[in-house]
Amino acid sequence: MLLEVEHLSTEFATRGGVVRAVDDVSWDVKEGETVALVGESGCGKSVTALSIMRLVAAPAGRITAGRVLFKGRDLLALSEEEMRRVRGREIAMIFQEPMTSLNPVLTIGRQMTEGAEIHLGLAPPASRDRAIELLAMVGIPDPGRRLRQYPHQFSGGMRQRMMIAMALACRPALILADEPTTALDVTIQAQILELMKDLSRRFGVAMVVITHNLGVVARYADRVNVMYAGKVVERGTARKLYRNPRHPYTLGLLRSVPRLDEPRRERLAPIEGQPPDLTRLPAGCAFTPRCAWRVTRCPVDRPALAPVGDGEHLSACWEAVHVGREREAVR
């Protein structure tokens, strides 16, 4: 196992109370694998990724429990200096907003080379050559000239390509990509995802792809974790989850995105209702108020993530065995 997130909890102290952004979450990533983290906006995906990197905004944000084992080492137990050597070197991160995630006053070259200079001790000519090579690899033409330019001279898609190149600079074992395509046009989204998939295969780098679009992720991920209100509510291979979702929330997510693999029988339906207030989570299942499958015990008794069918597919739902696309029509 490359990365094992175990019982991770992260909280934010706010005026409205303690926000339990990530609540006892466990999942893992194998070497070279692509794992997706899916869920509506605000369900704790970014905070999970930032917790792994130990970049949660202090002092409001705090990791309160859990372990993050990377190659067997608990990242949460490392010193700040040891953690710095992990960031960018072993685990790299790609952020959602290519606009604001790059420094406007530094050249592309400066921002691309500094990681390799610090972590690998490359001298400037060597780090520059490497940056040129990487930019060419992510499909940016004339990289030598591009290195001298500034972020505002790049288009959104190019900036995201550059972010990907930057993440690869030190050949990390794992890349956390937080909604890498959300800010981009649909056509460019597909190109970027293709590129990431291609590069991750080529370098054998594992990826965690964070997205709110389950439709996008199914084509690129090996396994999927569906998050709701700070918890993982369903986990399985992308294929299984897509074909046979076992949690009402996953079902809802699937119905809210266009599908390419089957005729449009029904119209797209966003999940009704709002995600819960993370400062006042109910004792039972947080999805209950929005759930069409709820039973009497749901509001008071929280179901744990448990296997349905084979051991690879897990769902946190009392009705997991009944929930399913094929059964929907019956109800």
Add this chain to the structure above:
Amino acid sequence: MTSFVVKRLLLMIPTLISVAVLVFFLMRIVPGDIVALRFQGESSFASKESLAIERQRLGLDQPIWKQFLVWGGGLLRGDFGTSMWTGAPITEELRLRFALSLQVAVMSTIIAVLIAIPLGVLAALRQDTWVDYAVRIASIAGLATPSFWLGILFILFLLVVFHWLPPMVYTPFWVSPVQNLAQLIWPALAVGYRYSAVATRMTRSAMLEVLREDYIRTARAKGLWQQLILSRHALKNAMLPVLTIIALEFAFLLGGLVVTEQVFNLNGLGQLFVDAVAHRDYTLIQALVMLVAFVFIMVNFFVDLAYALIDPRIRYR
């Protein structure tokens, strides 16, 4: 970049002309002219005729547009004319005073920057800790303390503790740097401390804002050292608003240090300004305003230049 500089330099010309027009005509709108002031003191009995003769001598009987053209023509040749009050050539009078005031202003600004930027950054990094509060108290105290009073404290301190007084006569820097600095460092410290206050607050808030930016998170995610993140990624961005504040203050320091100049016995521009206004010495006021305006415009030009050098989005627009 070259076209940027040329454009800015060309824009200075209309600005300077506007300042010249404004100061010239505004001065003449203010009631009470220099001749009346001179001859009709508390117990004056000058005749109408002698007033008219004096007006004629100073050229004040000419049509106002003609007066303006005469003065403007002089300006173009770098000639400020003579003082209406003393009759002395203004350019001569201003030369040393301007050198002195400019030096004090530059030194005060350097001291203010040396105080403001480290303290502001420190306060931002240690936000809401005792360090932040201590910095805040130091800057509020600076704002609340008149620099002339601080100057008096300095003099007293030097006198009582070291039995030494700073030189009382101005020596130009190029004549004796030691003498010169021994005199000017004290007013520069007193003034610099006071003017560091606003810049410190500005540095702190700009720094806090920048540290919340996404690109700082990106830099941290790359595993850069904290010092490198600060010096390479944060400081440059945070300096932009601070630069503006410092430039604005600089212009004030040039002509606004009336009392501090008196405390340290400095013949700078401040007291001259006050006297010129009190005497309705038109030519001298005009010369002083043009001088300060020119320096102000130059400083602004350099600030714009610095902005363009720091921020490529401006440079490439």
